[in-house]
Amino acid sequence: MLLRIFLTFLKIGAFTIGGGYAMIPLIKREVCERQGWITEDEFLDGLAAAQSCPGSIAVNISIYTGYHVRGNIGMLLAVLGTIIPSTISILIIAMLFQRYAEQTLVQRAFTALRPAVVALIAVPLIQMARKSGLTLKNAWFPLVIALVVGVLNVSPVYPILLTLIYALWESRS
Numbered sequence: 001m002l003l004r005i006f007l008t009f010l011k012i013g014a015f016t017i018g019g020g021y022a023m024i025p026l027i028k029r030e031v032c033e034r035q036g037w038i039t040e041d042e043f044l045d046g047l048a049a050a051q052s053c054p055g056s057i058a059v060n061i062s063i064y065t066g067y068h069v070r071g072n073i074g075m076l077l078a079v080l081g082t083i084i085p086s087t088i089s090i091l092i093i094a095m096l097f098q099r100y101a102e103q104t105l106v107q108r109a110f111t112a113l114r115p116a117v118v119a120l121i122a123v124p125l126i127q128m129a130r131k132s133g134l135t136l137k138n139a140w141f142p143l144v145i146a147l148v149v150g151v152l153n154v155s156p157v158y159p160i161l162l163t164l165i166y167a168l169w170e171s172r173s
Helices: 002-014 020-034 040-052 057-100 104-131 140-150 157-172
Strands: none
Touching: 002 020, 002 057, 020 040, 020 057, 020 104, 040 057, 040 104, 140 157
């Protein structure tokens, strides 16, 4: 089981281009559907917790899943599996980038990857919106938050804190 946790997250880390948010669909498919380690509801809870914590969302969700499945050692192996491929890749890219960054082919490759990364981020966003009960009636809330954070440059910490305060206030009623 421990080796399977490590290898699963190693595969996730090795075959996902685009970083944390792009990893979400692959992580979900692996841990919920293929391995059956957690349910989709547990995944969404873990994802919400991962987004609320500092650090990479991919590392945070691997911490959540690894700990959920096998405690501290599962958490450690999941994190290692997640970060080893990107650490090796970044080291190689850093060594080669200075030499080849100005070449037209390299610049075109990076430009071509951008739309794919946006799509990889959009898909889990849409899936999460559907599963979280987002409707036309309540869609205003995430849209306002996105505008406040994205356009007005307000730190996401403030909307998160306000949402937590509101939820606590409502739970008292």
